[in-house]
Amino acid sequence: MVRKSRLILSGLLIASFLTLSGFGFGQVIICKALVRSYENLKPVEVPQEDITPQWMLTLVNTERPLSGELDFPKDTINGYTFDARAIDDLRAMMQAAKDDGINLLICSAYRSIAKQTELFERKIRQYQNAGYSYEDAYNIAKTIVAIPGTSEHHTGLAADIITVDYQVLDEGFAETAAYQWLKENCTQYGFIMRYPKEKQDITGIIYEPWHYRYVGKNVAEKITANDWCLEEYIEHLELEREKNLTGQAIFAENTGE
Numbered sequence: 001m002v003r004k005s006r007l008i009l010s011g012l013l014i015a016s017f018l019t020l021s022g023f024g025f026g027q028v029i030i031c032k033a034l035v036r037s038y039e040n041l042k043p044v045e046v047p048q049e050d051i052t053p054q055w056m057l058t059l060v061n062t063e064r065p066l067s068g069e070l071d072f073p074k075d076t077i078n079g080y081t082f083d084a085r086a087i088d089d090l091r092a093m094m095q096a097a098k099d100d101g102i103n104l105l106i107c108s109a110y111r112s113i114a115k116q117t118e119l120f121e122r123k124i125r126q127y128q129n130a131g132y133s134y135e136d137a138y139n140i141a142k143t144i145v146a147i148p149g150t151s152e153h154h155t156g157l158a159a160d161i162i163t164v165d166y167q168v169l170d171e172g173f174a175e176t177a178a179y180q181w182l183k184e185n186c187t188q189y190g191f192i193m194r195y196p197k198e199k200q201d202i203t204g205i206i207y208e209p210w211h212y213r214y215v216g217k218n219v220a221e222k223i224t225a226n227d228w229c230l231e232e233y234i235e236h237l238e239l240e241r242e243k244n245l246t247g248q249a250i251f252a253e254n255t256g257e
């Protein structure tokens with residue numbers, strides 16, 4: 001027990017030092033070293049998901065709103081801001097579609113909470129001007145514009161993608177060749193169609209065949225293979241972690257650790 005605690009403590013200290021020094025990759029090495037030493041101690045497999053960087057799994061919805069702006073590296077594609085760590089995959093997807101004769105168009109990507117607040121307040125004013133009370137205007141506005149802090153566009157990992165021939169954000173987009181292409185190919189670039197028709201009860205968002213979310217290739221494949229939405233995947237992950245923790249506890253009991 002003492003040996004393990006010391007190992008964890010020194011690992012954490014070095015990892016913190018490396019974080020402060022800006023050596024992000026150092027943490028990965030330390031974490032891998034910790035996982036390796038753990039493997040000698042317990043018979044629990046580390047799930048693949050556990051090595052997915054946390055930023056790829058950021059979950060934002062009406063139940064898990066952000067309390068402040070997220071800080072992440074930004075870059076732009078066709079004038080739209082996106083997370084710089086994921087933008088190459090987005091570029092590659094747009095290019096691959098083009099090579100297949102499909103002209104995809106990004107029509108929305110990163111949106112700050114400040115910008116969302118502006119849009120939201122404008123919508124409220126619009127209804128107030130039409131004679132509604134503030135409360136009624138607010139309730140109508142939230143069905144049209146996401147409440148600031150609850151939009152996945154705040155993460156910089158979501159993009160609304162349409163096509164030159166069909167530039168309306170409605171279900172009709174699902175009938176286009178562009179949608180078909182995205183459906184067949186987005187996974188291999190690390191994207192998922194975030195708000196499927198049959199998951200509206202879980203996501204709390206209407207069917208949006210145009211809204212794509214970056215989660216990285218491993219996770220995108222897993223979500224697609226299991227027919228999950230992001231909320232279901234995160235829940236699965238939490239259950240797995242719980243199981244592993246229980247596994248560790250049982251092992252510790254058996255070995256007197």
Ligand SMILES: [Zn+2]
Pocket residue numbers: 108153158159160210211212
């Ligand atoms: Zn969207």
